[in-house]
Amino acid sequence: MKSSDIKSPSMKNKRPTLQDVADLVGVTKMTVSRFLRNPDQVSVPLQTKIADALEELGYIPNRAPDILSKSKSHAIGVLLPSLTNQVFAEVIRGIESIVEPAGYQTMLAHYGYSKEAEEARIATLLSYNVDGLIISESYHTERVRKMLAVAGIPVIEIMDSVSPPIEQAIGIDNEAAAYAMTDFMIKRGRQKIVYFAARMDQRTLFKIKGYETAMHDNGLTPLCLKTNSASSFTLGATFLHDALQQQPDTDGIFCTNDDLAIGALYACQKAGIKVPQDISIAGFHGHDISRAMIPRLATVITPREEMGRLAAEHLLSRLQGNPVSQTIIDLPFQIEAGESV
Amino acid sequence: MKSSDIKSPSMKNKRPTLQDVADLVGVTKMTVSRFLRNPDQVSVPLQTKIADALEELGYIPNRAPDILSKSKSHAIGVLLPSLTNQVFAEVIRGIESIVEPAGYQTMLAHYGYSKEAEEARIATLLSYNVDGLIISESYHTERVRKMLAVAGIPVIEIMDSVSPPIEQAIGIDNEAAAYAMTDFMIKRGRQKIVYFAARMDQRTLFKIKGYETAMHDNGLTPLCLKTNSASSFTLGATFLHDALQQQPDTDGIFCTNDDLAIGALYACQKAGIKVPQDISIAGFHGHDISRAMIPRLATVITPREEMGRLAAEHLLSRLQGNPVSQTIIDLPFQIEAGESV
DNA sequence: TATGATAATGTTACCTGTAACAAAACATGG
DNA sequence: CCATGTTTTGTTACAGGTAACATTATCATA
Incomplete structure (x- = not known):
């Protein structure tokens, strides 16, 4: 009888791990891991047993080990100057519309147009091992440039198509x-x-x-x-x-x-x-x-929304190993005459 | 001479770890770790040396090990039905205005009003070990409820103040x-x-x-x-x-x-x-x-914005170990007569 | 039945920062 | 100069999933 079998009332039952599931079935956690990745790698009788155990314990996958060992989080960082502006809400929508179906998670941050805050937010996003970054504005401190260089992840700058980008810019003139x-x-x-x-x-x-x-x-x-x-x-x-x-x-x-x-x-x-x-x-x-x-x-x-979509698409493409296709993508704007001029 | 000292051109220099910094200074990574948490724990001559090394290598902190060992990410998940609606943009703004200064990161997700998608998004957010969740809507599948129970993190439901909440609801009637x-x-x-x-x-x-x-x-x-x-x-x-x-x-x-x-x-x-x-x-x-x-x-x-702020404040309070103060927080609405009635 | 191939499962090590404990270096007073 | 206390640094282990390798079970065929 292992200590994990004991359930004293004082012991708050923490989120189950693969090991807990494995113990319940009577196999190694490796076998459970295999089942989760591809059920056919496991014998048929075990398949149902493991499935039942997962269900019973309410196992929730844990990305932390993978992030630690592979330094890949399947999350991308989105850093915007402000959330007050409707423009950025639409950009976020565009980004999410691409990133979410691709199985990536969005980490959102904003810096209120402050360069110091921008540095801090980028450091934070990188500390979570985001796989890529979408940032805005075209000027960045030397520290930011260095962090991004060291991090070695794809970065896309949006909003502005004129200033020379760190790697790739998508915006309008x-x-x-x-x-x-x-x-x-x-x-x-x-x-x-x-x-x-x-x-x-x-x-x-x-x-x-x-x-x-x-x-x-x-x-x-x-x-x-x-x-x-x-x-x-x-x-x-x-x-x-x-x-x-x-x-x-x-x-x-x-x-x-x-x-x-x-x-x-x-x-x-x-x-x-x-x-x-x-x-x-x-x-x-x-x-x-x-x-x-x-x-x-x-x-x-x-x-705006297309800008977000495109930024996300290009970022995902680069996460798949493709090189930067175009350094600057200058999106067209349109003069709408309306009735007020 | 350790292999880490060799810098062949083929070897892409990955993000430096504490070990890299420690090697450069000639101490253990533990010492560098101490310096980062509190510089005074380290002798004065080392302080400058470590600071220089950190600067030279461009060390970026890595939260992954901490997330793995403590199951605390310092991130909170925000799950909304849609990003298209201006209402939700304002809620996000309110949440971020509280969460960001408190040093928490926001993980954003949306599910397009689909219950299956909601399940998947919650599982994903939990797989990142978010410390707390702000979700919307008042009805959730049994599976969602079980996941939240198993995860054992504080959850706040926003938008609606009527339906009985999982733990705590903040909204209007x-x-x-x-x-x-x-x-x-x-x-x-x-x-x-x-x-x-x-x-x-x-x-x-x-x-x-x-x-x-x-x-x-x-x-x-x-x-x-x-x-x-x-x-x-x-x-x-x-x-x-x-x-x-x-x-x-x-x-x-x-x-x-x-x-x-x-x-x-x-x-x-x-x-x-x-x-x-x-x-x-x-x-x-x-x-x-x-x-x-x-x-x-x-x-x-x-x-809307206050709803986001309050949700964030209550969530943070609970992350600090405080119990749920009010199960339902019913925010006042206001009839604005305007000129169109 | 023995043999080799294949399928199923197990073992070990690793990723990185830090808590906890251990040891070494240094300082102070008798 | 030793004993004791304090400061500084080092060592070890751990978190949880999985790649890589090792082992055992299963089965078909000679």
């Missing part, structure tokens, strides 16, 4: 997209276009650059309202009033995202300003709401 | 909320209120029940339009037309979420139907957009 929308508004006769910027991250800076270049190329003077806080509908309204104060003859507003644009648009409606007759308004990203509202919002449609 | 909003619309003089339901999950069923009860209590006849597909703005428009066909004198619409309501509202505007004069419209959840739009949407404001 934010500058070109902002240029295109600004140019579109100018072509529609707008001259005094103001840019509304929030959350001054790398992508926003790219967009501002595209906007400013387009204005300059057309001999116009850019005006950019900025804040470091997160965007919101109310911020869009606030910005509208600021813009009209600083530049009363403003005839166009291009926002760094749809939230600001919608906020500005509603503020115009409240103030009796006609959109697009008096002021044109354009957003960025093309969330569902922008296409449902009246007037339909002009916006730059970006493939 | 969907039926009462739907009753309250229906009653509010009736008090405002509406008689022919139609309910728009999508994604027929448990919570939707509760809401329908609340709506129907309120209608009956007021001597009115309920009419519910249902579909199993996910809700969207366009579905709201489709439902509106269906409703007007089935019941031309419809004077109120109560939607299972804001998306449907906004879709219906815009469809009314397009069709020249005045809201709220001709038809009242109410949504559910109170997303930001509902408060920004014109007219402001009447809606039931639910504390």
Whole structure:
């Protein structure tokens, strides 16, 4: 009689191991392990016995030993700057739609746009032996680059298709997209276009650059309202009033995202300003709401979910041993005219 | 000369272990381990040497051994039915806002409203030795219940505050909320209120029940339009037309979420139907957009993010060994009158 | 029945950090 | 300079599943 057979009430029964199952059947844990991987490797009478024992004890597989011995977790790390932004929720959805059916687990982390936090989160994700990483932003500290190099796992950077990636980037050209929308508004006769910027991250800076270049190329003077806080509908309204104060003859507003644009648009409606007759308004990203509202919002449609899907697909491909196929994958954006420009 | 000292070019240098660092310094890995946990446990001259070696090799901590030997991962599993729904994005945000500063990692999974998938995802999360689980929905298969019992980790169910929880539930009373909003619309003089339901999950069923009860209590006849597909703005428009066909004198619409309501509202505007004069419209959840739009949407404001935060807080508290304080935590909802009723 | 082949099961070692115990190095006081 | 205490470092074992190798059981055929 082994001690494992004794069940005193004080002893809290911990999660059963393969050994517990094996003891119950009267075989080695190796035999049970074989059964779990391929039942046919085990004699027919044992098959039912083992199956019964597994069921009786409620055995739950344990990946820890495998992670330890093989340094493979079948999990991928996803590191995003924020979870507040709807854009990232859609990216996550895209990633999960690919990663989950492939049998990989997602470890989610975010760093609130702080470089120090980013370092810490990456270290944490690596400490769990994630098999691959999807991160965003294009600039990383030297420490982050070193950690990723040492870890030796595939890394894919998303959101931005311009900056030279660590290994592989999948994103859009934010500058070109902002240029295109600004140019579109100018072509529609707008001259005094103001840019509304929030959350001054790398992508926003790219967009501002595209906007400013387009204005300059057309001999116009850019005006950019900025804040470091997160965007919101109310911020869009606030910005509208600021813009009209600083530049009363403003005839166009291009926002760094749809939230600001919608906020500005509603503020115009409240103030009796006609959109697009008096002021044109354009957003960025093309969330569902922008296409449902009246007037339909002009916006730059970006493939957020596809970006997540593609990132996941390429990551999985590399986990299967394939080399990096394309260093930079530049996804197309689309200028949606809507009715607000 | 040990084999680990040999660095042939063919040999891909894998992630360094504590042993590698120790070898470089000329001590045991135990000493390095001590330094990492508390540098003062190590003599001053060694402190700098070890720090240098760690830096030089770019050592990254490895949680795998600890997970294996202690069966504690410092990770919690979050299992949601879907990532498409904005509600769940906000719940995740709430959870992460608590869990991350506490040094816990989030493992995210979703099951697309399928009970079999839920079983599989829970097994997977448990196989990673998550220390606790936040799951949603209130009904689970026997197998799920057994797995959770065997795993012996704290589990918190969110979204619904009515059904008897496995251990602890944090949510709202969907039926009462739907009753309250229906009653509010009736008090405002509406008689022919139609309910728009999508994604027929448990919570939707509760809401329908609340709506129907309120209608009956007021001597009115309920009419519910249902579909199993996910809700969207366009579905709201489709439902509106269906409703007007089935019941031309419809004077109120109560939607299972804001998306449907906004879709219906815009469809009314397009069709020249005045809201709220001709038809009242109410949504559910109170997303930001509902408060920004014109007219402001009447809606039931639910504390999604707080639900996530609270779930995380209670889970962490239990991970610290505290017992379940309240079996059911019923969070308050709020009827937002808006301008559309 | 003996023989070799094949199928079924068992044994051992390993992955890496750390708790627990052991030993060595060092310091202090008599 | 020894005895004793303290600090610092080393040694051993362990967690649980599985690869790799070893052994035993089974069976068909000579």
